[in-house]
Amino acid sequence: MGRWEPNARGRLEQAALELYIERGFEQTTVAEIAKRAGLTERTFFRHFADKREVLFSGAGTLQELLVTAVADAPDSAAPIDAVAAAMQAAGALLQDRRDSARQRQAIIAANAELQERELIKLASLGSALAGTLRRRGVSDPAASLAAEAGIAVFKIAFERWISETSQPDLPRLIRESLDELKAVTAGK
Amino acid sequence: MGRWEPNARGRLEQAALELYIERGFEQTTVAEIAKRAGLTERTFFRHFADKREVLFSGAGTLQELLVTAVADAPDSAAPIDAVAAAMQAAGALLQDRRDSARQRQAIIAANAELQERELIKLASLGSALAGTLRRRGVSDPAASLAAEAGIAVFKIAFERWISETSQPDLPRLIRESLDELKAVTAGK
DNA sequence: CCGACCGATGTCAGTTGCTGTCATCAGCCT
DNA sequence: AGGCTGATGACAGCAACTGACATCGGTCGG
Numbered sequence A, B: 001m002g003r004w005e006p007n008a009r010g011r012l013e014q015a016a017l018e019l020y021i022e023r024g025f026e027q028t029t030v031a032e033i034a035k036r037a038g039l040t041e042r043t044f045f046r047h048f049a050d051k052r053e054v055l056f057s058g059a060g061t062l063q064e065l066l067v068t069a070v071a072d073a074p075d076s077a078a079p080i081d082a083v084a085a086a087m088q089a090a091g092a093l094l095q096d097r098r099d100s101a102r103q104r105q106a107i108i109a110a111n112a113e114l115q116e117r118e119l120i121k122l123a124s125l126g127s128a129l130a131g132t133l134r135r136r137g138v139s140d141p142a143a144s145l146a147a148e149a150g151i152a153v154f155k156i157a158f159e160r161w162i163s164e165t166s167q168p169d170l171p172r173l174i175r176e177s178l179d180e181l182k183a184v185t186a187g188k
Numbered sequence C: 001c002c003g004a005c006c007g008a009t010g011t012c013a014g015t016t017g018c019t020g021t022c023a024t025c026a027g028c029c030t
Numbered sequence D: 001a002g003g004c005t006g007a008t009g010a011c012a013g014c015a016a017c018t019g020a021c022a023t024c025g026g027t028c029g030g
Helices: A008-023 A030-036 A041-047 A059-071 A079-109 A112-135 A140-163 A170-184 B008-023 B030-036 B041-047 B059-071 B079-109 B112-135 B140-163 B170-184
Strands: none
Touching: A008 A030, A008 A041, A008 A079, A030 A041, A059 A079, A059 A112, A079 A112, A079 A140, A079 A170, A112 A140, A112 B112, A140 A170, A140 B140, A140 B170, A170 B140, B008 B030, B008 B041, B008 B079, B030 B041, B059 B079, B059 B112, B079 B112, B079 B140, B079 B170, B112 B140, B140 B170
C-alpha cells in the first residue's frame, strides 16, 4: 500500500461516470472529475490519455477476449461463423449488465466525440480480428470482410438490445442479425 | 465581391493541406494555416468547425451523391446491390484523382484523431444509406446491415486501391470486394 | 537501522484548440 | 447620404493537455 487512498484509477472512472451522467460529457471538466476523486487534474491524465478514454477502459480486455475466442474456434468453422460465435460469447457477458450498458451508451449517444472514440475502438477490434483470421489461414480480403461484417452484425444487434423495452437475449439478437446479413448478401 | 481576396475557404483548405503534408497534422497550428491563407485564426473557425474538418469538406457532397444513387437504383436491385452500385459510381469519380486521394489518406493514416473523424463520416454515410433503403421499402435490420456491409466493401476496396503499386480500377475492386463478401457470408 | 532509490502524486507554467463579443469596413439598397 | 449587411479582425478567456520539477512514503541493499 502507498501513502495514498487505493485505487486512484477506479475512483477517477467512477467520478467521471457520475459527472457525465449528472451534467453531460461536455459540461464536465477534468478538474471536476479529479476533485471528486480526491486527486488533481494532472493525475487524471497520468491514468487516462484523454477525457474520453475513461469511458473505454474495458475495450482492451474485450478485444483480447474476442481475439482468443476467434483463435480458439474449431477449424471447421467458417470465418464469419467464428467471428459471430465470438461476438455471441461477448454478448453473453454483457447480458446481465444491460442497465450499465444502457447508461454508458446514453452518454456516448449524446456526444459526437465519444461516438468517434467508440468507432475507432471498433475499427481497432476489426483489425485485430482480421489478423486472427489470417493466422487461421484465411486469405486477406476475406479475413478483413468477415471481421468487418461481424462487427456490423454486433453493432446492429447491440443497438436493438439497448433500445428494446423488453429485455431481449443479446446472443440471440446477434445470431438473428447474422442470419439477416446472410440473407441480405445472398447473391443473385 | 467583397473587399477581401476571394475564396477564403478554398485558400484555407489549400494552406491546411500543404502544412499537414509538410510538417504533419499535429505539428501544424491553426494560426499557421490562417497566416498562410492571409487570414486570422478566428476566420478559420468561421469556415470550419475544427482543425480536422478542413480535410473532410467533400464528405457532404459525396454522401448526397451516394444517397441519390441508391434512391435512383432500379426497383429490381437487391439492397446490397443498390448500395454496391452506388459505391461503384462514387469509385468511378475517384478513379482519376488517385494521387490526391493517396496524399489525403496518408495524412489521415498518420493521425488517430483524423481516423476517428473519417470513421464518423462513414458511420453517418451508413445511416443515410440505411434510411434511403428504408424509404425503398427495405425493412429495418436488413437496411442497416446492407448499408454497413456496403461500407465495409468500399473501405476494403479503397484500401487496396490506395496501396497497390499498380493503378487498379477502383470500381472493379469494389465489385470484387462485394463478391468476396458474398462468398464469405454464404451460409452453410 | 540507515540512506539511496523508486513510484505515485502534487505544483506550476505553458501551448493550443476553440468560443464569445465587439469593432471595422466595404458594398448595396433606399 | 445614410443605414443595413456580411465577412473579417482584435481581443479576452476557458479548458484540454503536456513537460519539468518537487515531494513524500515505502522498499531494499548494506
